[in-house]
Amino acid sequence: MMPQAQLYNVVPMEYGEIIRLKELTLLILIILDIVLLSYISFYPSNPGTVNAINQFDLFLCIILFIEFSINLKRSDDRKRFLRENWLDIIAFLPVDFFRAFRFIRIIRVVKVLALFRKYLKKFFTFLVDTHLDQAVGILLFAIVGGTLLFYMIESGVNKSLHDPVDSLWYSITTTMVGEVVIPPTTLYGKVITGILMLVGVTFVGFLTASLASWFVKNPEEEKEIHDRIEKIEKSIGDLKREIREIKDLIREK
Numbered sequence: 001m002m003p004q005a006q007l008y009n010v011v012p013m014e015y016g017e018i019i020r021l022k023e024l025t026l027l028i029l030i031i032l033d034i035v036l037l038s039y040i041s042f043y044p045s046n047p048g049t050v051n052a053i054n055q056f057d058l059f060l061c062i063i064l065f066i067e068f069s070i071n072l073k074r075s076d077d078r079k080r081f082l083r084e085n086w087l088d089i090i091a092f093l094p095v096d097f098f099r100a101f102r103f104i105r106i107i108r109v110v111k112v113l114a115l116f117r118k119y120l121k122k123f124f125t126f127l128v129d130t131h132l133d134q135a136v137g138i139l140l141f142a143i144v145g146g147t148l149l150f151y152m153i154e155s156g157v158n159k160s161l162h163d164p165v166d167s168l169w170y171s172i173t174t175t176m177v178g179e180v181v182i183p184p185t186t187l188y189g190k191v192i193t194g195i196l197m198l199v200g201v202t203f204v205g206f207l208t209a210s211l212a213s214w215f216v217k218n219p220e221e222e223k224e225i226h227d228r229i230e231k232i233e234k235s236i237g238d239l240k241r242e243i244r245e246i247k248d249l250i251r252e253k
Contacts, residue, residue, distance in 0.1 A: 024211070026063065027123060033060050057094055064092035130210035135203055139175065142199040146171040146192055153188045175200040 036053045039045070045053075068088055075081035127133040151167035160182045161167060170182040174196040184190045 024126070026067070027126060029060050029063070031123070033057055054094070061092045061094045064088070068092060130213070132207065132210050135206045135210075139199065139203050142196060143168075143171045143175055146175070146196045150184070150189060150192050153186055153192070154182075154184060158182065158185045158189070171196060175203075 033056065037057065040050050040053055068085070071085075072078055072081055124133075127136060147164065147168045147170075150170060151161065151164050154161050154167075161170075166182060170180070173179050173181050174193055178197055178200055180193055184193050
């Protein structure tokens, strides 16, 4: 049988990992939903694609509604909670619900802004906690720099490269997927391709290591929290004992 002190140290860590996994999963789903809704709002899409994105949005809305309901139930002041988080209601309303309205595109944009507002702070906090802010900055710099340099070098030489958009797509796929959709024809173009691939592989490795360290928090930090809890419990016990002594003195008088 596990000792009580050891059990006390293990349970909070497991619970914390579950909470962090939930937050990360929800954050990824919301970012994906924002990207998809933005895409069908500004670019023409076939009905099948729009319907699939709406179904995904509905699935996410159900999750957000459950989370909102749980937080509302746990809140001590529900009226204040609703006043401070009323915009979250827009975030969990499915876009498909407004299909009959003429201004469906505007409604999609409003929903995207609501989702963005709700999890923007959490997203940046996550980047800072995992030290991914610097890695994402380097990745974006590599994509933008690779786009400009590849277009300047390969434009007019590479028949597969027609405009800067093609160059941007080349940089994104080379960095994020490792697939060269536009094969370079010049030496410098091949060097740029190699650098972009190296940046992409390095970013994936750094992302994996950062997520692993995020899930497994510093044991010293956990121990410090437990020590503080023990001190608080000891202080409460001392206060209770003093209160009992005061009551006994009052009764004697």
